[in-house]
Amino acid sequence: MNVLIAGAGIGGLTTALSLHAAGIDDVTLYESVPEIRPLGVGINLLPHAVRELTELGLGDELAELGVATSTLSYFNRHGQQIWSEPRGRAAGYHWPQYSVHRGRLQLLLRDAVLERLGADAIRLGSPVGDARSEGARTSVAIVGGPDAGTRMTADAVIAADGIHSALRRQQYPDEGAPVWNGLILWRGTARVRPYLDGLTMIMAGDAMQKFVAYPLSAVGDDGLQTVNFIAEYRSDDPEPGASDWNRGADPSAVLGRFADWDFGWLDVPAVISAADEILEYPMVDRDPVERWTFGSQTLLGDAAHAMYPIGSNGASQAIIDARTLAFQLGTVDSIVDALGAYETERRPRTTALTLSNRSMGPEQVMQLAYERAPGGFGDIDLVVPYAERAEIANRYKQAAGFVPELLNERASLTVPTPTDD
DSSP states (O other): EEEEEOSSSHHHHHHHHHHHHTTTOOOEOOOOOOOOOOOOOOEEEEEHHHHHHHHIIIHHHHHHEEEEEOEEEEOOTTTEEEEEEEEEGGTTOOSSSEEEEEHHHHHHHHHHHHHHEEEESETOOEEEEEEETTTEEEEEEEEETTTTTTTEEESSSEEEEOOHHHHHHHHTTTTOOOOEEHHHHHHEEEEEOOOTTTTEEEEESSSEEEEEEESOOOOOOOOOOEEEEEEEEOOOOOOOOOOOTOOOOOHHHHHHSSSBBOOHHHHHHHHTTTEEEEEEEEEEEEEOOSSSOOOEEEEOOOOHHHHSSOOOOOHHHHHHHHHHHHHHHHHOOOOHHHHHHHHHHHHHHHHHHHHHHHTTTTGGHHHHHHHOOOTTSSSSTTTTTTTHHHHHHHHHHHHHHHOOOHHHHSOOOOOTTTTTO
């Protein structure tokens, strides 16, 4: 079996590694950019994604790359705590939760692909065009790079080419631009003094304005650590601008909206001021679609289910897609049946998660606190009772597939080899 993957982002690279682990070595990735560089800022890898990367043999590298998150805490815009829960091993998972730099994670996955599948496994500067069924196989037009003007044929084609997927657009030509919810995200990293225990991810605010922060490094000899932040506000503009993570933002505009957000334990303006660069991006997603798989081609990651960055699930769900797809291709005789089984397993789950994120997912506790006590509170239990907060948190874990007990007990997605018991 040979497989063509469109896109060498986190989803595409993890798919290639997962296929290799399942015994499928004839895999080629076509990536539109001429060079994979450590771009972007931070992301969170939840325990269900860390489990999959660990089972791919990358556990030690992840531990060196990321910061193991100890706690997730929600606050109002006055810095008062609404909800807090342990994360990773502290929450009973068999695997940690990591905060990592997206670009460095992508390089880790790239290097592993080149080492395991060979130097020719990734074709850079080679965007894809249309796909056509040719009997049981699929051919894909290559529109750039050394293979430009040719059609590459494969037994299976995986579209992991992101929110602007060319292969998704071919199947849904009238879909249009990603759906904007009116929020603008400003993202950056800064070297600052650690807050709380130096291992906590925090979210403060509500549906109108929010600040998120989590550490990306250990504390250095200078007493500082690298912190990733997202400053978010609801815009009055009629158009969101381009969905491009490389678009810079004016730091003064960001500071102006968060000038009085000093909680004592975290000085938000100081974090924003310390950023070397701030990138601006509209919060967009895609409407769920009723079908991913067309013959011997299917969608994966953001090409299949781009969702709002709520609950730290974008990259994690792409990783689980990759492992599920490879498991099916490695255990089901028919490629079409394997792709169908993958979609049956993953599409309903990611559809539910996409819709949950549109209603703020686990961050609903922040909005409830704002609606019921906009000026702050003395006792959060009188505003949003503990049982209500816990139910919101647990419901999201269930939807996203990382309830500790269920994840710990779930069967592995590693394809058994003939020597396995």
